Amino acid sequence: MHHAHIDKFAYQDSPVHRLDSRVKFIAAIVFTAVVISLPRTSFSILACYAVGPFAVLVLAKIPLRFAIKHILMISPFVLVLALTCPLYDKTPVTVAFGPFLWHSSLGWQRCFVILGKFIVTMLALIALVSTTRFNYLLAGLQRLGLPKVLTIQLGFLYRYIFVLIDRAHHILRARQGRKLKNLGLAAELKTAAAMLGSLFIRSLDTAERINIAMQARGFDRNWRSISKLQIRRPDLFFILAAVSFLLGLHLFVKPFLQ
Amino acid sequence: MHMANELLSVPVAAGALVVAAGSLGVICRKLRQVISSDKLALMGILGAFVFAAQMVNFRLPAMPGTSGHMVGAVLLAIILGPHAGAVAIASVVIIQCLIFQDGGLLALGCNIINMAIVPSYLGYFLYKTATTGPFSSLRAYIGATLACIVGLEAGAVLVPIQAGLSGVLLVPFSTFLITMLGVHFLVGLIEGLITVAVLGYLQQVRPDIVMGSLPGRVRLSRKAMLATLIVFTVAIGAGLSLLASGMPDGLEWSYAERPDQPEFESAVANEDPRVVVVEDFQSKYSPLPDYSIRTSRLGEAPEPEVEAAAGWTSFAGVVGSAFTMAFIWLAAWILRKKRPSKA
Numbered sequence: 001m002h003h004a005h006i007d008k009f010a011y012q013d014s015p016v017h018r019l020d021s022r023v024k025f026i027a028a029i030v031f032t033a034v035v036i037s038l039p040r041t042s043f044s045i046l047a048c049y050a051v052g053p054f055a056v057l058v059l060a061k062i063p064l065r066f067a068i069k070h071i072l073m074i075s076p077f078v079l080v081l082a083l084t085c086p087l088y089d090k091t092p093v094t095v096a097f098g099p100f101l102w103h104s105s106l107g108w109q110r111c112f113v114i115l116g117k118f119i120v121t122m123l124a125l126i127a128l129v130s131t132t133r134f135n136y137l138l139a140g141l142q143r144l145g146l147p148k149v150l151t152i153q154l155g156f157l158y159r160y161i162f163v164l165i166d167r168a169h170h171i172l173r174a175r176q177g178r179k180l181k182n183l184g185l186a187a188e189l190k191t192a193a194a195m196l197g198s199l200f201i202r203s204l205d206t207a208e209r210i211n212i213a214m215q216a217r218g219f220d221r222n223w224r225s226i227s228k229l230q231i232r233r234p235d236l237f238f239i240l241a242a243v244s245f246l247l248g249l250h251l252f253v254k255p256f257l258q
Numbered sequence: 259m260h261m262a263n264e265l266l267s268v269p270v271a272a273g274a275l276v277v278a279a280g281s282l283g284v285i286c287r288k289l290r291q292v293i294s295s296d297k298l299a300l301m302g303i304l305g306a307f308v309f310a311a312q313m314v315n316f317r318l319p320a321m322p323g324t325s326g327h328m329v330g331a332v333l334l335a336i337i338l339g340p341h342a343g344a345v346a347i348a349s350v351v352i353i354q355c356l357i358f359q360d361g362g363l364l365a366l367g368c369n370i371i372n373m374a375i376v377p378s379y380l381g382y383f384l385y386k387t388a389t390t391g392p393f394s395s396l397r398a399y400i401g402a403t404l405a406c407i408v409g410l411e412a413g414a415v416l417v418p419i420q421a422g423l424s425g426v427l428l429v430p431f432s433t434f435l436i437t438m439l440g441v442h443f444l445v446g447l448i449e450g451l452i453t454v455a456v457l458g459y460l461q462q463v464r465p466d467i468v469m470g471s472l473p474g475r476v477r478l479s480r481k482a483m484l485a486t487l488i489v490f491t492v493a494i495g496a497g498l499s500l501l502a503s504g505m506p507d508g509l510e511w512s513y514a515e516r517p518d519q520p521e522f523e524s525a526v527a528n529e530d531p532r533v534v535v536v537e538d539f540q541s542k543y544s545p546l547p548d549y550s551i552r553t554s555r556l557g558e559a560p561e562p563e564v565e566a567a568a569g570w571t572s573f574a575g576v577v578g579s580a581f582t583m584a585f586i587w588l589a590a591w592i593l594r595k596k597r598p599s600k601a
Contacts, residue, residue, distance in 0.1 A: 048575055121264070129356055157350065189455050203307040
């Protein structure tokens with residue numbers, strides 16, 4: 001199977017990859033919250049905040065083209081909602097940006113701030129996911145208090161998503177090979193139902209076999225992972241850097257960039 | 259349907275996260291009591307099935323170009339029971355957020371509530387209510403369709419409420435609500451049709467699954483479910499009336515002053531305790547109050563020096579950030595170039 005694995009860079013090695021997953025997760029959440037609570041009218045400050053995840057991405061040797069492509073792929077919903085802003089708020093505003101000065105409306109400004117926040121928070125999320133193996137992230141989340149049932153559920157889900165997506169692709173290809181024209185709603189629905197139903201039954205059978213294998217190996221409802229969670233000196237350094245970055249921007253840069 | 263970070267304010271997102279985490283905790287505890295360890299694999303695989311099922315689209319003849327996808331919350335709730343279904347779909351939403359970056363990290367709470375918890379429980383309850391008594395396929399089909407539509411709509415209603423409470427979007431609340439309801443009625447109808455078709459197929463091939471002998475199924479106490487439903491409805495109704503009563507531009511615009519219209523009168527008296535609480539909360543949690551562009555009011559000539567100065571600082575900010583990024587990238591590039599030559 002060959003998927004464009006979305007976390008394919010998580011298996012590289014770099015100083016960022018070696019950090020404790022809990023530290024990275026909490027840093028991503030705090031960063032997102034800070035960016036979301038920025039004022040809704042100032043665009044330029046977002047550029048300053050973007051430096052943080054950008055530095056992490058570069059340090060972790062994640063190709064920037066991958067990050068940008070990914071952000072473009074997931075943007076449509078936010079794009080539609082952001083583009084409604086100019087329709088509803090046409091208050092004229094003069095925007096001065098360095099040597100340039102142009103007239104626009106408050107709605108456009110909001111639209112761009114929403115998009116800017118989207119890009120910056122997504123950069124942070126991509127930086128988290130593509131530098132942390134999912135197993136480690138799960139282990140960290142469990143240590144942070146995620147219920148055990150949910151941890152196991154997430155582990156299984158992650159393990160089998162790609163297997164089942166592969167199967168779905170096989171079924172889809174078979175349909176493509178046999179169906180030469182659009183069949184009309186009833187027939188299309190019937191085909192789709194049969195495809196989904198057979199996929200469902202195959203999934204049930206797989207689950208049964210996995211369960212038997214797990215029982216044979218003595219599964220006792222515990223999710224074990226070989227990842228060692230340990231806060232070491234690099235983690236402390238990362239925390240220090242992240243805190244000073246956020247505090248520095250909040251105290252020294254933000255007052256000027258309104 | 260995936261809520262994005264940018265459409266929420268921090269208090270709303272945090273509140274939703276707390277509610278979602280709390281209810282997931284309770285559900286997981288319940289689930290541990292009713293489910294035996296050999297069903298854990300089943301739940302995981304069925305969660306993955308929902309993912310794979312979203313790949314299977316089918317052409318809708320009326321609207322060329324659009325295609326139907328199924329979401330699957332109701333199907334899983336019908337087959338696995340509401341607790342397991344809710345946990346399975348919640349894990350799907352979490353993976354969608356973490357691995358596929360669909361919906362943001364802060365919006366995770368809202369997404370879990372809207373897409374996992376509400377449709378699962380509501381859908382299961384409706385399906386069960388429709389299929390009481392001896393099993394008949396017609397009743398099961400009607401129940402499943404109804405469950406899909408109502409479950410999805412209930413989740414869809416919550417999206418504009420959360421966005422409206424956050425006050426980020428400028429779309430009038432009612433417009434957003436009607437759009438969401440309309441779109442999700444269609445989506446729910448299609449999903450209901452597919453769910454019914456899949457149930458029909460399963461009944462032909464593996465009738466044991468549909469008849470409810472699949473393990474992991476739990477009985478919900480009808481009274482408890484009704485009580486929750488009533489509380490939920492009242493809460494939504496209260497939220498709706500709070501939002502809809504004379505606040506066409508989202509909640510915040512009506513009680514905050516409008517920077518663009520200085521003569522704007524607040525629609526809600528500021529003494530209202532709810533409003534005061536919300537306002538306090540919001541001002542406490544947003545590091546800086548909103549609407550900082552006050553130099554350029556409607557109909558008032560902007561002062562040129564202030565404008566220009568502000569323009570230059572923001573220019574400096576953007577250019578400085580760009581230079582910093584370029585510097586970081588260059589430094590990393592040079593370091594990386596050097597390393598192989600040394601080795």
